[in-house]
Amino acid sequence: MTGSLDGWTVVFDLDGTLVDTAPDLLLALNHVLDHAGLETVDLQTVAGMIGHGAKAMIQKGMSHQGLTPSDAELEGLFARFLVYYSEHIAIGSRPFDKAPEILDGLAADGAILSVCTNKKQDLSDKLLDALGLAPRFAAIIGADSVPSKKPDGDHIVRTVQAAGGDPARAIMVGDSRTDERAARNAGLPFVFVPFGYEAESVEAIGADAVVSHYSQLPAALSRLISQAVASARGR
Missing domain, CATH: 1.10.150 (DNA polymerase; domain 1)
Known part of the structure; x- marks a missing residue:
């Protein structure tokens, strides 16, 4: 990756984004x-x-x-x-291809990693624990841990804050219209992963970036951060 992720929080949806559940x-x-x-x-x-x-x-x-x-x-x-x-939460569920390795790379580059999911909190924790992914995240915030779940942007904001990040320096990664709407409501750029479960087309989602494999995520995040920094300097 060409640029540092220091100070940036990457927020992931769970089902259909991190894990094929x-x-x-x-x-x-x-x-x-x-x-x-x-x-x-x-x-x-x-x-x-x-x-x-x-x-x-x-x-x-x-x-x-x-x-x-x-x-x-x-x-x-x-x-x-x-x-x-x-x-039976982790009988057949598995992280999407190369997701763990990419998460480790993002963390090594300084990113704060978090999960914002409409799954119940106890099930989210249990699944990520069972798959060995939980330690990678500074915060895992399920639907029943907040006043309003996605697409309410407050769900994402609270997730970023719980992770110790700044909502003004955060990016959402998800596989659905709900994730996209939540990101917009929270004022975050949105990265769409089309390998999830949403039936919407790439065009219909209207994401800031689309990654068809986790190997493409670091470069997409780098581009979005560079754009955000350039935009801030131009104000």
Whole structure:
């Protein structure tokens, strides 16, 4: 990398950005559906719901079969989902290719690394611990640890602050429209990773940078930081 990342915080989404969690989320969803006497579904059916919470996945899995759960039914299925998922959280989930190595490189160059996710806090911590990624992050802030989750920009701001960083010197990396909106609401540049679960096209997301593999991330961050520094000098 050509420029230092000292003083900059890089904020990562979790599901679909750092870790391919789809195998275990689908496993938990199908466990719930099967227990309820319903047909199981494939990843294509619910992929767009990943990152929007387990309830959205359950509702999608049921609507695919022409069913709509009552609030009470949904809560019961949701509770069962959480128990099963927590017990099988890292069976098939893995970091995306070269993500750990790139994270280490960013940290060596001075970056503060953090995670801002709409996943529940305990599940986020458990997953990152199980995969050996947790020590790399100065802060991991789940949806239930803040007043308002993404796309509220406050979720990102609180994550940066918890990591000891400055929101004016931070960049968000994510795989969804929700991440992009949260970054805009927080005033951060946004890097889009199209290998996640969002169905939106690259053009529709409107990111400041797009990286199709983690090996491209350092250069993208360097460009965005150089642009931000040049813009600040020009004011």
